[in-house]
Amino acid sequence: xxxxxxxxxxxxxxxxxxxxxxxxxxxxxxxxxxxxxxxxxxxxxxxxxxxxxxxxxxxxxxxxxxxxxxxxxxxxxxxxxxxxxxxxxxxxxxxxxxxxxxxxxxxxxxxxxxxxxxxxxxxxxxxxxxxxxxxxxxxxxxxxxxxxxxxxxxxxxxxxxxxxxxxxxxxxxxxxxxxxxxxxxxxxxxxxxxxxxxxxxxxxxxxxxxxxxxxxxxxxxxxxxxxxxxxxxxxxxxxxxxxxxxxxxxxxxxxxxxxxxxxxxxxxxxxxxxxxxxxxxxxxxxxxxxxxxxxxxxxxxxxxxxxxxxxxxxxxxxxxxxxxxxxxxxxxxxxxxxxxxxxxxxxxxxxxxxxxxxxxxxxxxxxxxxxxxxxxxxxxxxxxxxxxxxxxxxxxxxxxxxxxxxxxxxxxxxxxxxxxxxxxxxxxxxxxxxxxxxxxxxxxxxxxxxxxxxxxxxxxxxxxxxxxxxxxxxxxxxxxxxxxxxxxxxxxxxxxxxxxxxxxxxxxxxxxxxxxxxxxxxxxxxxx
Amino acid sequence: xxxxxxxxxxxxxxxxxxxxxxxxxxxxxxxxxxxxxxxxxxxxxxxxxxxxxxxxxxxxxxxxxxxxxxxxxxxxxxxxxxxxxxxxxxxxxxxxxxxxxxxxxxxxxxxxxxxxxxxxxxxxxxxxxxxxxxxxxxxxxxxxxxxxxxxxxxxxxxxxxxxxxxxxxxxxxxxxxxxxxxxxxxxxxxxxxxx
Numbered sequence: 119x120x121x122x123x124x125x126x127x128x129x130x131x132x133x134x135x136x137x138x139x140x141x142x143x144x145x146x147x148x149x150x151x152x153x154x155x156x157x158x159x160x161x162x163x164x165x166x167x168x169x170x171x172x173x174x175x176x177x178x179x180x181x182x183x184x185x186x187x188x189x190x191x192x193x194x195x196x197x198x199x200x201x202x203x204x205x206x207x208x209x210x211x212x213x214x215x216x217x218x219x220x221x222x223x224x225x226x227x228x229x230x231x232x233x234x235x236x237x238x239x240x241x242x243x244x245x246x247x248x249x250x251x252x253x254x255x256x257x258x259x260x261x262x263x264x265x266x267x268x269x270x271x272x273x274x275x276x277x278x279x280x281x282x283x284x285x286x287x288x289x290x291x292x293x294x295x296x297x298x299x300x301x302x303x304x305x306x307x308x309x310x311x312x313x314x315x316x317x318x319x320x321x322x323x324x325x326x327x328x329x330x331x332x333x334x335x336x337x338x339x340x341x342x343x344x345x346x347x348x349x350x351x352x353x354x355x356x357x358x359x360x361x362x363x364x365x366x367x368x369x370x371x372x373x374x375x376x377x378x379x380x381x382x383x384x385x386x387x388x389x390x391x392x393x394x395x396x397x398x399x400x401x402x403x404x405x406x407x408x409x410x411x412x413x414x415x416x417x418x419x420x421x422x423x424x425x426x427x428x429x430x431x432x433x434x435x436x437x438x439x440x441x442x443x444x445x446x447x448x449x450x451x452x453x454x455x456x457x458x459x460x461x462x463x464x465x466x467x468x469x470x471x472x473x474x475x476x477x478x479x480x481x482x483x484x485x486x487x488x489x490x491x492x493x494x495x496x497x498x499x500x501x502x503x504x505x506x507x508x509x510x511x512x513x514x515x516x517x518x519x520x521x522x523x524x525x526x527x528x529x530x531x532x533x534x535x536x537x538x539x540x541x542x543x544x545x546x547x548x549x550x551x552x553x554x555x556x557x558x559x560x561x562x563x564x565x566x567x568x569x570x571x572x573x574x575x576x577x578x579x580x581x582x583x584x585x586x587x588x589x590x591x592x593x594x595x596x597x598x599x600x601x602x603x604x605x606x607x608x609x610x611x612x613x614x615x616x617x618x619x620x621x622x623x624x625x626x627x628x629x630x631x632x633x634x635x636x637x638x639x640x641x642x643x644x645x646x
Numbered sequence: 647x648x649x650x651x652x653x654x655x656x657x658x659x660x661x662x663x664x665x666x667x668x669x670x671x672x673x674x675x676x677x678x679x680x681x682x683x684x685x686x687x688x689x690x691x692x693x694x695x696x697x698x699x700x701x702x703x704x705x706x707x708x709x710x711x712x713x714x715x716x717x718x719x720x721x722x723x724x725x726x727x728x729x730x731x732x733x734x735x736x737x738x739x740x741x742x743x744x745x746x747x748x749x750x751x752x753x754x755x756x757x758x759x760x761x762x763x764x765x766x767x768x769x770x771x772x773x774x775x776x777x778x779x780x781x782x783x784x785x786x787x788x789x790x791x792x793x794x795x796x797x798x799x800x801x802x803x804x805x806x807x808x809x810x811x812x813x814x815x816x817x818x819x820x821x822x823x824x825x826x827x828x829x830x831x832x833x834x835x836x837x838x839x840x841x
Contacts, residue, residue, distance in 0.1 A: 190835060191827040194736060194814030204743035206807070212799045215806075308828045316831055365742050430828060462819040466716075466809040470802075472790070473783055476809070477717025483822040511746060552790055575798035 123318070124329045125185040134332040136183065139341035139361030145372045148337070150176040153357060153377035155344045155392060158224020159631040160615030161383030162323025162331075163265070164639040169334035171643035176375055177328070177336055178359060180343040180388075181220035184227075185324060189314030193463040196313035200228050202387075209504065209518040213574035214414055215467075216516070217582040218385060221314075222340055223324030225385070226628060229582070230311045230433045230459065231300040231320055233271040234625035235262045236633070237439075239447050243497060248620035249592040251601050253634070261633040266299070269321040271629065273297040278309065278431025281457045283420070283487040285436045287542030288455075293440035298456070300432065301628070309431045312459060342373050345512075347380060347396040347611070354380040354611045357392075379610050379642070383635070386410055386584040386617035390506040391514035393588070400607035405598050407506035409589060410516060411622035412581035413492040416528050417458060417468045418535030419479065420487045420544035421556075428460030428488050434626075441534055442494065442624060451493050451501065451527030454625060455534060458488040470550050470578040479548065479556075487539065491531035493524065496586065496621030506587050520579065525572035528579075532570070536563040550578035583627050588617035603638035614638055699741040699749070700734065704756045708734050708808070710774050714782045715808040716818075728817035737811040748803065755800055768800075 125131070151173040154161045161177060169175045184199055197205040200221040207216040219225035241258060244250040265271070275297055277285060288295035305319040318325045332338060341362040348356045356376040361369040382389040390407035393399050399406070434456050442452040458468065460483060468488070469479055479486070495501045504518025532549045539547045540560040547563055548554045553570040557563035570577075591597025594606040603618060605611040614635040616627050623630045692702040700708070709730055713719035718727050741749055758764035762773075769785040770777055789801035812818045819826070827835060 191831065193819075194810070197810075198740065198743050203745050203748065204740055206740075206744055206748060206810075208748075211795070212803055306828075306830055308831055310827070310831075316834070429824060462813040462822050462824045463810055465822075466813045467806050472715045472717065472786055472805045472809075474717045474720045477721050480717075480813075480822050481721075483824060509747065513745065513747075515747075573795075575795055575802055 123185045123187040124325055125183060126187050128329060130329075130333050135335070135337040136332075137337065137339045137342075138183065139339065139369070139371075139373070140182075140364050142361060142371055145374070147374045147376070148176060150174045150337070150375060150377045152176070152379045152381060153178065153375045154381045154383055154614075155357070156224060156382070156384035156388060156615060157222050157323060157328060157338070157340075158219060158383060158385060158615065159226050159323065159628050160635045161381070162223065162226065162327040163632050163635045164381055164383060164614045165331035165336055166327035167636065167639040167643050169331040169336045173643070175331060175334075175336040176377070177331065177338050178342050178344055178375075179222050179224070179338070179340045180362065180384075181222065181224075181340065182364075183222045183338070183340045184314065185222075186314070186316050186318045189310070189316040191308070191310045191313050191316060193313060193461050196228070197463070200314055209516050211517075211519075211574060213520055214412060214518060214579040214581050216387075216412070216584060217580065218387070218584060222338065223322045223328065225582070226322035227314055227324045228312055229322075229626075229628060231302055232434045232437075232456070232626040233266070233269070233299045233301045233629040236630040237442075237624045239443050240621065240624050243447050244620050248589065249596070250590055250620065251592055253601070258633055258637070261637045262629065265629060265632040265636055269301040269326060269632070270303040271299045271301045271321075274300045274302075274432050274435040276307070276432075277435040278307075278428070279424075279426045280428035280460065280487050281432070281434065281436040283422070283426065283542045283544075284438065284455065284457050284489060284538065287538035287540075288438045288440065290541040291537065293438050293538070295436055295438040295440070298435050298437050300435065305432065307431050309429055309433055309459060311433055312461075312464070339373065343368070344384070344392050345395060347392065347399070349396060349398040349608065352609055354608055356380075379612065381612045381614050382588070383613075383615040385615055386587045387506055387514045387516055389613055389615055389617045390587040391508065394506070394508050395512055402607070403595050405589075405596075407587045409496065409502060409620070410504040410506055410518065410587040411496045411585045411619070412504070412518060413583040413585075413622050414495060414520065414524060414528075415490045415492050415580045415582070416531050417550035417578055417580070418489050418491075418532065418539065419469060419548050419550070420489075420539035420542070421482050421485050421546040422487060422544055423485070425484050426460075426487045427484055428457070428465075428486065429462075433457065433459035438538075441530065448497050450530070451495065451498065451524060452624065453491040453493045453527060453531045453534070455489060455491055455538065458490045460486060460488045468550055468578050468580060469548075470552055487542075487544070489535050489538070490580075491535060492583070492626075493527045493531065494622055494624040495524070498523065503586055516584075520574050528577065529567060529570070529572060532567045533564060536560060536567060552576045583616070583622065585616045585619045585622050585627060588613040589620040590618040591620065602641050603635075612638070612642065697735070697738045700738045703760045705734055706774050707756060707759050708737065710777070710782060711786075711804070712808050712812065714779050715786060715805050716812045718812075719779050723821055726817070726821060728812065728815035732815055733811045733818070736814050737807065740807065740811065752803060752807070755804060768797075
C-alpha cells in the first residue's frame, strides 16, 4: 500500500544500514567516500545523487528516525519529536520564533509542501549582485524540472476554505494570485503536513531520496550530532560527532568518520555552527554565519460567518505575489501572502495575546481564517540579515535584529492582510500584534494598523525558512563557497543546503534547495 | 568571555547592553533590577516526584498563571477545561527539548517570581496564594505593554509556553471546537490504539 512505512515495511529494509546513536554503547569509527551532515532537503538530494554515482555515503542526522507509522497527528507530540527545540527555537532576543525540522528528512518531513521555483528576479539579483555564475533562469530550469518530476510537484487545485479566502479576497481586489505547487503523490488532503505525513503522500526526503540512497548502500546515522570537522592542512579528513540519547541529551560516546569528501547540509543555522566549531577552519574574511535570512513572517486572522476549518485540507495551496516585486527588487521589503494552518496549538501561539481576548478568539477557531506574509529579506542595503555565532556551550545562536526597514514591511503586510480579509467577506479581523483589537471594518483596521507600536516582542514574528550564512559566489572576499558549493579555502569541503543563498529566496525555499543541490551534487558526482 | 560575570561588571554594562544579552541569560537582568537577589540559583527548591524539571514552587506558580494566561478563568467554560496537572506535566516534558539558554531563562524567571523582592519588581505584590486572578492578569498585561524589552521577552516566552501546553491537551483543543484528526485517517490511527 502507498502508506506502507518504508522504515517498517519497506521491501529492502533488511539490507538498509541504520544506526541509532541512542543504542550504541561504545565509540565507533567509520569510513566513507562521502559524509553528509544533515538529512533534510540538501542532504537527502545529495545522498541519492552521490550514492547512485557509486560512492559510499554516510548520512548523519541529529534528530531521531520517525516515519509515517509514528505520525499520529497530535500537535504536541509532533512538535516535541520533530522540530528543533520542540518548536520553541528563536532568535537571540526571542523576537522571532524559528520552525526547523529536527528529524530524519529535516524540515522536509514537517513542511507544508509548498514548492516554488526560485523567482527569476531572485536568480537575476544573485547573478548581478552576488556573482553567482551558472545559476540563471535558463541554466536552473532543467534542475527545477528534474526535481519537480522526482518529487511529483504539481499545482494543487482544490484549495481548502482557508486558502479560498485568500483567493476570494485577492480576486475582489484585483491582486494576482495562483495555486501553489506541492510535492505530494496521492495526497489525502488531511492538512497534517506540519505534523508529519501519516500516509507518505508528501514526497519528503524521508520517503524519496533517503530510501533510494539506502537502497544503494548508504548508511544513515541518526541521533548523532556533529561537533566539528577534523582539518589537516588544506583538507577535511573527517569529523567527530556525539551520540544523543532518547531524551535529546549528549551521551558519553562519540562517532568519528573519515571521508574523502565532506558535505554540510545541516541547514542555515547548523552548517555555519559546524564550521565555526571546527578548529583551524580558514575564514580569512570572517564570513561564516553572516547574512542569515529568515523570511520574517507576520500573521493575520479573520472570523467568517461560515466555517473555515483551517486545520482541514492542504495547508497552503494559494498565494499572492502582488506585493512581492512591485516596488522593485531592491526597494522597500516585498512580501508573499499565503495561508497558515490553524490547528489549535499552532493557532494559539501565532495569535499574540493572553486572557479573555485570546480565549474568545480561540473559541472561534472553526470559523477563523489565518494568513501570513513572508517578508523578503536581504535585497536592500538596510536588510543585512542576522549572524550565526557560537554561545557559551558552543551552541549556535542567531542574532537577527528587526529594525525600522523590516517593520515598515510588517506594517504594509498587516494592511494587505486586513484589506484582503475584508474583501473576502470577513466579519472581524485581528493581527498578531499586541496593539490589535478585533476590527469590524477595513477603515477601522487601516486606521489602527497605522498606529501600532512596531517594536520587537510586541508582535508575533515567525520563520520557517532559515537561509544564508555560507553564501555562494565567485569572489572569496564576498562569499563562503564557490559556485559549485565548494568551500573556498578547503579542497574537499562542500555546503549543500539553504545556507548557500546570498539573500532570502522570496518564496518557500524547498525547491530552490533541491534544485541547486541537485546541480552541485551532480557536478561533484561527475568529478573524479 | 566564558566565565560568569561579576555583578559589578553587570552593573557597569547597563541594562540595554547587547553584550550582556549575547552572553548571559536574559532573565539574569531582572535579578539586577531586584538588586539583592542576583545571582539566584535554580538549585534550590523542592523537587517533586514524577517531574523532570519543575519544582514545587514552579508548579504553584503555573497552577495560578495557566488559567489566567489562556483566559479560561474568566470564560463561560470555567467549569470545563483540562486537568491542570496534566497540562503542567506536559510543560515539564517540554522543558526536555528547550535549549539550555531558554530553559535557564525560564527557571530564572520562576525564581524571580518566587522571591518576594523580585516578584514585586515584576508587578506582583502579594504571595501566589493571596493574589487574585485579576492581579495576575494585570501583571501579565503590564509585562506585555512594558517599554522594557526584557519584560516583553518574559511575557512572550512564558505565555507562549503556557498556551502551547494548554492546547496540547485533548480537552484544551476540544474546547475550541477542533474536531481532532480528519475522519479519513481515524480508522488507521484507531487500529494502533491511538484514539
